[in-house]
Amino acid sequence: MIEETSAGIVLFRKEGAKKLFLLLHYPSGHWDFVKGKMEKGETIHETAIRETKEETGITDVKFLDNFEEWIEYNFQYQGELVQKKVVFFLAETNTKDVEISHEHLDYIWMDYNTAMEKTTFDNAKTVLTRAQMLLSETL
Numbered sequence: 001m002i003e004e005t006s007a008g009i010v011l012f013r014k015e016g017a018k019k020l021f022l023l024l025h026y027p028s029g030h031w032d033f034v035k036g037k038m039e040k041g042e043t044i045h046e047t048a049i050r051e052t053k054e055e056t057g058i059t060d061v062k063f064l065d066n067f068e069e070w071i072e073y074n075f076q077y078q079g080e081l082v083q084k085k086v087v088f089f090l091a092e093t094n095t096k097d098v099e100i101s102h103e104h105l106d107y108i109w110m111d112y113n114t115a116m117e118k119t120t121f122d123n124a125k126t127v128l129t130r131a132q133m134l135l136s137e138t139l
């Protein structure tokens with residue numbers, strides 16, 4: 001059994017009165033937020049920032065306080081069970097143009113309701129809803 005931890009960001013940008021969230025199309029078929037595995041010596045924030053840069057080219061990320069959501073899931077990788085934990089932060093960017101890496105198929109900026117439909121997994125939908133609630137309270 002493999003245990004791994006990833007960190008990612010529910011990344012949003014403002015467009016007029018709207019807030020748009022970034023989703024990536026993963027090669028295994030699902031749509032999810034930017035994230036990736038922790039490397040040795042990194043903090044979870046450092047992982048989230050590095051993965052965001054690597055997977056989207058975005059470097060201007062402003063974290064919001066009081067948002068740290070953990071999810072867990074299992075899957076098979078090369079015949080082994082992987083127990084995975086992922087932490088998501090919430091951050092704003094002013095960058096619209098995304099340069100996806102070879103690790104993803106596509107990206108899209110969507111408002112909350114459309115992103116809720118597009119996001120594949122229920123645990124990610126829960127994270128998105130918590131993000132939206134915090135944004136409604138603070139912005």
Ligand SMILES: Nc1ncnc2c1ncn2[C@@H]1O[C@H](COP(=O)(O)OP(=O)(O)OP(=O)(O)OP(=O)(O)OC[C@H]2O[C@@H](n3cnc4c(N)ncnc43)[C@H](O)[C@@H]2O)[C@@H](O)[C@H]1O
Pocket residue numbers: 002004006026028030032035036037038071072073074075077082084103121123124
């Ligand atoms: N254990 C391992 N050891 C070494 N290399 C590895 C490895 N696992 C993957 N890799 C490789 O590492 C690279 C990716 O590295 P990273 O880019 O660093 O990793 P990641 O985004 O955290 O995850 P990844 O894309 O692997 O998988 P995900 O959890 O989204 O999706 C994985 C599975 O979980 C499912 N899943 C994803 N999100 C889920 C969720 N929220 N709930 C339930 N299931 C979910 C997906 O459908 C999919 O089947 C890829 O090249 C990959 O081939």
